[in-house]
Amino acid sequence: MNFDMPIDRTGTSSLKWDWFKDKDVLPLWVADMDFAAPEAVTTALTRRAGHPVYGYTLPSDALYEAVLGHIERHFGWKVEREWLLFIPGVVTGFNIAARLVGEKETIAVPTPAYPPFLSAAKNARREMVKVSLPIEDGRLVINRKVLEAQVTAETKLLMLCSPYNPGGTILTNEELSGIVDFCEERDILICSDEIHADLVLDEKGTHIPTASLSEAAAARTITLMAPSKTFNIPGLGCSMAIIPDEKIRTRYKAAMEGIVPHVNLMGYEGAMAAYIHGGPWLKEALAYLRENRDYAFQRLSAMKGLKPLLPEATYLIWMDARDLGVQKPAAFFEENGVGLSDGAYFDAPGWLRLNFACTRAILKEALDRMEKAIEKI
Ligand SMILES: Cc1ncc(COP(=O)(O)O)c(C=O)c1O
Missing domain, CATH: 3.40.640.10 (Type I PLP-dependent aspartate aminotransferase-like (Major domain))
Incomplete structure (x- = not known):
């Protein structure tokens, strides 16, 4: 599968994408991926939907x-x-x-x-x-x-x-x-x-x-x-x-x-x-996620005030943003176009969680926005 292919989730009532409504915020928060599920899943659901009971x-x-x-x-x-x-x-x-x-x-x-x-x-x-x-x-x-x-x-x-x-x-x-x-x-x-x-x-x-x-x-x-x-x-x-x-x-x-x-x-x-x-799909997804993880981790590590942990598993990066110099890091990044999970809800105020299960292009754009926002502090 081509994991780089963007899929427009507009009109699907996606929790992740509809949360920020019409604001220009890239949603890297709730834990779902922006990738199409394995084709066999779509085929099975379509076939079952074809039986009307x-x-x-x-x-x-x-x-x-x-x-x-x-x-x-x-x-x-x-x-x-x-x-x-x-x-x-x-x-x-x-x-x-x-x-x-x-x-x-x-x-x-x-x-x-x-x-x-x-x-x-x-x-x-x-x-x-x-x-x-x-x-x-x-x-x-x-x-x-x-x-x-x-x-x-x-x-x-x-x-x-x-x-x-x-x-x-x-x-x-x-x-x-x-x-x-x-x-x-x-x-x-x-x-x-x-x-x-x-x-x-x-x-x-x-x-x-x-x-x-x-x-x-x-x-x-x-x-x-x-x-x-x-x-x-x-x-x-x-x-x-x-x-x-x-x-x-x-x-x-x-x-x-x-x-x-x-x-x-x-x-x-x-x-x-x-x-x-789904085995072959999962193997490809993991390879893509590994590259996204390494890319995101390397860029976040270079950003002043952020201390990310390298995840051994999951598609989520957990990072310490307490040295960023802003009161509420999640709100700060949201104002600057990136929607992250607020550590306060995890009992860790000042921390952030970033979901990198998206296309590389979206990930790059989100990291660019974060970098630019930090430069302004
Ligand atoms: C550790 C953990 N448990 C449970 C869930 C959600 O499970 P479910 O949607 O099946 O209730 C998540 C989703 O992010 C999770 O990270």
């Missing part, structure tokens, strides 16, 4: 096979069919997990955090314990030591994000093992949001599903995965919760009862086509 739909055997096959091929993790639940979103998935926590128990949320993590405890009427993550050698770190220092005795759920958004850290075997051991000692359930698992940019990096580490890890982990970020189909709303432990799975299903809708039939169709046929 859009009734209640089950996940097919072929879909189960496609998902399980993808997870085993990409991560070497053998998931059993009954562990897998289809859910309409990953945010839904971790909000359900939050509802498994008892009344006097708390939920640990590492920060900076993808914003919906910060409201999950409140939504479940539970208390949140923030775990502030340090940056070591240009990498946002979550490990046993960090948890040990900040998690309280009442904490019974850890909201993990792996690879980490924001920052793009790929958790190493050692880091994950330490986290799992710690959670075992304290009897803490782990909700592992692995929505960015397929978006590994570091050539030497490997995503390790938390639950695949050991039987003990599987027994206390709810894994959330989805084809949405991987194949750029987040609008189709099909995600998965993978829960090996039967008791936890039963409690999870009970918490969903009556409030979580089915996945819609187009979500199933799109997911199946993507997992079966």
Whole structure:
């Protein structure tokens, strides 16, 4: 596919593009890509739309096979069919997990955090314990030591994000093992949001599903995965919760009862086509994203007042803009024609997140605008 080809998203009610309405602002914020999904997805959706009955739909055997096959091929993790639940979103998935926590128990949320993590405890009427993550050698770190220092005795759920958004850290075997051991000692359930698992940019990096580490890890982990970020189909709303432990799975299903809708039939169709046929597309997308990452990182690093982290995974660059010399960096860049995610919503005021899953031409234009804006300060 030609990832350089611009696609006009006007008239599609795109959250990313319509947010700034008629202003001349290049949107490099919410995490979707400006690229066309794999052709096989479009073909599958068109074919299904051609059948005029859009009734209640089950996940097919072929879909189960496609998902399980993808997870085993990409991560070497053998998931059993009954562990897998289809859910309409990953945010839904971790909000359900939050509802498994008892009344006097708390939920640990590492920060900076993808914003919906910060409201999950409140939504479940539970208390949140923030775990502030340090940056070591240009990498946002979550490990046993960090948890040990900040998690309280009442904490019974850890909201993990792996690879980490924001920052793009790929958790190493050692880091994950330490986290799992710690959670075992304290009897803490782990909700592992692995929505960015397929978006590994570091050539030497490997995503390790938390639950695949050991039987003990599987027994206390709810894994959330989805084809949405991987194949750029987040609008189709099909995600998965993978829960090996039967008791936890039963409690999870009970918490969903009556409030979580089915996945819609187009979500199933799109997911199946993507997992079966999307491999070559993903390979090309990753190559393009790697080049975008390197280009954006190199230019941002050269801009006065900005300190970006090089993401090992995800298509998002997380950067410190506190030395920029402006009060509100996100508003400043928006006024100068670039729409970035405001770190304040991630519990990190003065930081910014830039989505580089766009054409190189748009990325270049956005970086030019940022550079010019900084010169004026
Ligand atoms: C870590 C993480 N979890 C979940 C989501 C969104 O998941 P969904 O759209 O399936 O609710 C995102 C989207 O950016 C994300 O980065």
